[in-house]
Structures are given as C-alpha cells and as structure tokens.
Amino acid sequence: MRLDLSSKLALVLLLWLCAFLLDWSINLILITLLILVRYLLPGYRPQSARASKSFNKFLFYGGTIVFLFAGINALFLRGGDVVLTIATLDFHEEGLMFGIRTAVRLLLLSISILLFFASTPLRDFIRFLQQKGLPPQLVLVLLLTLHFLDQLPARIHQVFVAQEARGAPVRAGIFSRSQALFSVVSPLVLSSIIESIDRGTALEVRGFLHKPVPMPAAAHEQRSRNLLTAAVILLSVAIIIYSVLRWLLV
Amino acid sequence: MAARLEIQGLSVRYSAGATPALNEVSVGMAAGSCCAVLGPTGAGKTTLLHVLSGVLGRHHSQVVASGSITIADAKFSPLPKIIQFPLVGLALQDPSVQISGIRDTVYDEVQFTLDNLELPSHEIRQRIPPLLKRLGIDHLSHRNPTTLSGGETQRVALATILAAQPSVLLLDEPTTALDLTARVKLHRILKSLREKTTVVVTDTHVDFALGVAHQIVVLDQGRVIFDGTPREFLAALENFESVLPAASWRRVRTLIKTAKEQPGSPHQRLAGRLGIV
Structure with a gap:
C-alpha cells in the first residue's frame, strides 16, 4: 500500500x-x-x-x-x-x-x-505544501530550514576538519570537545545564515514566490x-x- | 527579447546616515549588449546587481535611495520593489546556492524555473533540451545537480536562469571559482547570448571582462569612475591600477605579450579586436 x-x-x-x-x-x-x-x-x-x-x-x-x-x-x-x-x-x-x-x-x-x-523526499514535501495552497513565503522558510537540517551533518564535518586544520582539539576528549564547541558552532551558525539568505534569494529570483505549482x-x-x-x-x-x-x- | 537598461543618478544607502553603497550612478546599456562592471571589493558591484534584480528593494526596507532605473519599458523610481522575474535573471556569486535542492536531476532543476512560470509541459519540453545543449550540459541532464563540479554547477545555475528567457541577465562575479577551462566555456556562452539578452557581469578579472564586454564600467566607492568601450578602457589603463587587483593586470600584460609573440593565436585575435597590438 x-x-x-x-x-x-x-x-x-x-x-x-x-x-x-x-x-x-x-x-x-x-x-x-x-x-x-x-x-x-x-x-x-x-x-x-x-x-x-x-x-x-x-x-x-x-x-x-x-x-x-x-x-x-x-x-x-x-x-x-x-x-x-x-x-x-x-x-x-x-x-x-x-x-x-x-x-x-x-x-x-x-x-x-x-x-x-x-x-x-524534500521535493515531494515542498510540492505537497505548494499544492495545498500554503503561502509561498511559508513554504520557502520551511524549505530553507529543512535543507539546512539535511546539510547539517556534512557542514559540521566540514567545520570540524577546518578547525582541526587550525589546531583546535575537536577530536580529543569530551572536555577538549566542549572547549572547541564555540569555535565549531560560530562558523556553523554564521555560514548557515549567510547561505540560507543566498539560497532564499536565488529561489526568489527563479520565481519561487511567483505562483503556486498546481499538480x-x-x-x-x-x-x-x-x-x-x-x-x-x-x-x-x-x-x-x-x-x-x-x-x-x- | 533583450532590453535596454538605463540608470539615472542612482544613489543607495543601506540606512539613513550610512556611507552610500552607490553614489550618483548614471549608466546606459544598449539592448543585447554586454556590460562588464569592474571595481575593487566593496565598490558597489553586487549592490548594483541586487538593485536591478529587485532583491535590494524587496529585502532591505531601510534602504534610502534616489534616482531612477529603466528596464525595457518599465521605469522604477528609485528602485524596483519586487523581484523582476522573469524580466531580469540574477546569477549569484556562489552557483551552488542557485540549486534548489528539491529536484533530483539537472533537467528537473531547470524545469523548476519553468514550473514557477506555469508554462505548459509541451513548451517546457521544447525549451530545456536546446538550452542544455547550448550550454554544453546536455550530457548532465540526468545527473544529480548537487554532485557536479564547480564549472558544471556554474553552467547549470546559468541554465536555470536562462530557461526563463530573461531580457536582462545579471552575473555576479561568475569566474570567481572557475578554472581556466571553465572560464573559456563561460566566455563562449556569454558571447552566444549577444543580441538575445542584455548582460551585466561584475568581475575582478580584467582579461575576462575585456573578452566578453562591449562596455566597461569601473566603480570605486560607489561612484562610476569610468564608462566606455574596452578600447577606451585599455587606453586609460594606468588610471585604474590602484582600484583593480594586481593579478588581473598581470594577466592583461601576459595577453598582450602572448598576442605579440604568437601570431594567429586566440590571444592575438582578441588583442587585435581590442586594438592592443
């Protein structure tokens, strides 16, 4: 079924x-x-x-x-x-x-x-929300949030590698990890905000808020x-x- | 159809009392021409593109602006307040953010733009394959758009915008993450758009800009300090050495040197067209 x-x-x-x-x-x-x-x-x-x-x-x-x-x-x-x-x-x-x-x-x-x-799949969920007539602005916010969550593990890994390359003890004991947390979280949050703004802008200039997609x-x-x-x-x-x-x- | 673009005395501040991001900018661009906007970081290049696309007017309510913009028959005084889709297409500096993340293949990703336009499916089928072929990415049509190389992503991002057939195409530093081969491909694509679309491209690579543009505009601290043809730009080259990156000058000098040493080379043809040799 x-x-x-x-x-x-x-x-x-x-x-x-x-x-x-x-x-x-x-x-x-x-x-x-x-x-x-x-x-x-x-x-x-x-x-x-x-x-x-x-x-x-x-x-x-x-x-x-x-x-x-x-x-x-x-x-x-x-x-x-x-x-x-x-x-x-x-x-x-x-x-x-x-x-x-x-x-x-x-x-x-x-x-x-x-x-x-x-x-x-994210695309099915977004299309479903569009079909149900949810305001496109709300769909865009949901899309950006879900996309961010989807990309989060890969992004955390990237930031860990970058911080490790700078000598931060990100993979040592739990105490060292806690100390390094700030240096990992700050770039993660900042880059995510910037990317979300850019991605939202890119979707807007491709007409995402133009009209809902009937399917x-x-x-x-x-x-x-x-x-x-x-x-x-x-x-x-x-x-x-x-x-x-x-x-x-x- | 390509559109004429006219900017008259445009000044933009992000908030009252802030330093002007654009200061009394007046530039005209003929329909179907390609204009390269050069300048150092913070000169106002991206702001100019965001103004023209409607992104700035829509997202920054505190912006203080004066002047006027005319795109085709539409006049905005001072700024467009809504996204100018599909009249104006904007490619952001990072092409990866242009990929929606909700489509599985390159073909579907391009179709996403056309779905937003609510085009009938037969028109979508007619538009996409020739476009992918023209951009040299038809072999990628079944690939996942998030797994492509930098140059491929750049071309897919371009396809997602060109699919809507914008009258004005704005490209924000499209060569930043590209290697030489990818730059050459982008150069060819932009040349193929001549007469069909008015292109405004910001870049720090002077040689790339010289190769594609009919018109060069140099911005510094929000002001237009030069507006003319590539030939006029080269004649006044030493005036801009302090505002443009040294690496670009080295490449222009290499271009001139190679053009002189290798008769018949592409460098010489370009240099000849620009009146360098």
Whole structure:
C-alpha cells in the first residue's frame, strides 16, 4: 500500500495524540510497529541509504536515552517499592514508571516525525505544501530550514576538519570537545545564515514566490487516498473521545 | 527579447546616515549588449546587481535611495520593489546556492524555473533540451545537480536562469571559482547570448571582462569612475591600477605579450579586436 503525504501527516498527528493520551505500554507497541513499518509499507521506506543510517543511529541513541532517563528517575524520584538495588543505590518503582512513561512518549513523538522525513523526499514535501495552497513565503522558510537540517551533518564535518586544520582539539576528549564547541558552532551558525539568505534569494529570483505549482493527481487515486486520510483523522478523534471518557469515568 | 537598461543618478544607502553603497550612478546599456562592471571589493558591484534584480528593494526596507532605473519599458523610481522575474535573471556569486535542492536531476532543476512560470509541459519540453545543449550540459541532464563540479554547477545555475528567457541577465562575479577551462566555456556562452539578452557581469578579472564586454564600467566607492568601450578602457589603463587587483593586470600584460609573440593565436585575435597590438 502506498501512502500519500496527507495520510502520512495525518498518521503523525494520530501518533502524537497517542503519545499524550494513551498508556505507555500501547505507545511502546506503536514504537515497535513504527520500527517495523518501514520494512512493510513502501511509503515509509527511508528515501536513501543515508536517511536509513541516520534513522538507525537515532534508534540506537534514542534507546540509550530511554534507558538512562528511566534509570536516573528511578534513582532520584523516591516513591513506591524498591525494584532494584545495585551496590548502595536503590531504584524506586514510581520514578522508574515516570521515567519510562516520559521517555517512551518523547521517543514516539520523535520517531513519528523522523520516520516521516526519512521516508519523504524534500521535493515531494515542498510540492505537497505548494499544492495545498500554503503561502509561498511559508513554504520557502520551511524549505530553507529543512535543507539546512539535511546539510547539517556534512557542514559540521566540514567545520570540524577546518578547525582541526587550525589546531583546535575537536577530536580529543569530551572536555577538549566542549572547549572547541564555540569555535565549531560560530562558523556553523554564521555560514548557515549567510547561505540560507543566498539560497532564499536565488529561489526568489527563479520565481519561487511567483505562483503556486498546481499538480493534480489522478481523480480515483486521490479519492482513495482522501478516504485513508479521513479514516486516520476519524481514528484520532475516536482516541480523543476515548481519553476524555476514561478521564470522566475514573 | 533583450532590453535596454538605463540608470539615472542612482544613489543607495543601506540606512539613513550610512556611507552610500552607490553614489550618483548614471549608466546606459544598449539592448543585447554586454556590460562588464569592474571595481575593487566593496565598490558597489553586487549592490548594483541586487538593485536591478529587485532583491535590494524587496529585502532591505531601510534602504534610502534616489534616482531612477529603466528596464525595457518599465521605469522604477528609485528602485524596483519586487523581484523582476522573469524580466531580469540574477546569477549569484556562489552557483551552488542557485540549486534548489528539491529536484533530483539537472533537467528537473531547470524545469523548476519553468514550473514557477506555469508554462505548459509541451513548451517546457521544447525549451530545456536546446538550452542544455547550448550550454554544453546536455550530457548532465540526468545527473544529480548537487554532485557536479564547480564549472558544471556554474553552467547549470546559468541554465536555470536562462530557461526563463530573461531580457536582462545579471552575473555576479561568475569566474570567481572557475578554472581556466571553465572560464573559456563561460566566455563562449556569454558571447552566444549577444543580441538575445542584455548582460551585466561584475568581475575582478580584467582579461575576462575585456573578452566578453562591449562596455566597461569601473566603480570605486560607489561612484562610476569610468564608462566606455574596452578600447577606451585599455587606453586609460594606468588610471585604474590602484582600484583593480594586481593579478588581473598581470594577466592583461601576459595577453598582450602572448598576442605579440604568437601570431594567429586566440590571444592575438582578441588583442587585435581590442586594438592592443
């Protein structure tokens, strides 16, 4: 099944609602499904090897952060039973649950949005926004921001190499890295601002703000996709009603 | 169709009280001609191009300006306040920023400009292949535009602008990042545009400017200190040695030397046309 961008965005909205309204165990199942969905649904496959690698890296670091977050909360938020003792450190049930709930919520929020961008080419997203009649100025700002984020890893690498060539200890220990951070961040921010202004100007002089680009899709295909989007939105509404009822009844 | 360009007493300050970036600039350019604007860094070359393209009027609300600009039949007093697309095309100094990043191939990248013009698809198909061929990048049409060399990117950037068939083409220091071969190719492209488009090119390479331009304008601290033909410029050469880069003079001297030593060479033909030898 191929998903169009309306359905994918509606799914992101649904997942965000789930993250805030549903139990952490359901959210954990949703995260697992999201990790699997990129292998099962063509519309969610990462658009490039680089996107796939970045997504995997995020999963690794995300998992580590969830683990640490839960551990730290269990250590410092003392409430409920002690679930684990390592040496003289007690890990408490309430802190552990709070840590898991919050970390899983954050992970679901970030994975849903990351999977959307990893599987959606920038050009498709921009064209979609243009077709939906978003003001071209807003589309331009989004385009420049997303382009900047896309280019960020390569740019950081460039600045690291340049600063290293000047003798800055950018690859030494964590302390040296922190000290060198300013010398890395300043050129990164400055060059990014200048390039964004130039890129925006270049797009403007090529008529980007001239008029939106109409690109009608085949009518029947459009109808079925609209149905899917409507179904996802209905599900979102159902989850909201369920949460409100649960809150009222408990 | 190429357009006449007329700038009358144009003064521009980026804010009230600031030093003028352009000071009483008056220049006329014939339709279909090529004008090279020379000058040191900070002379006002880029500002002039941004004024003509409408970028300055649109992006800098605090600009204080006087004078007038006429492009074809459109008169702006003092500045155009909106981007003059597709009447005027502007190629920025760094060609890589000209690539949108939202198209996968060189062909699509060029088409992006025409999509913004909302041209019918049959006209788009008619326009792009000959343009790519003319610029010598037809073999790159299926390549990703972000993976090209500096010279190739420069030509693709030029194609993205020329696709809209602007009446006036503005090029901001197009030779900055180019090697000699790429400069020669750009030189040929600009020559092929004669009569079709009015070209204004800023550059610090005097030899390049002499090779392509019908008219040379020298700016210094926002003022026009010379406006004439390449031949007149060479006759008054020593007056501008302090405002233009030394490397350019060395190249002009090499050009004259080679022209004298190698009869029949391209250098000699150029030098002959300019009346150097």
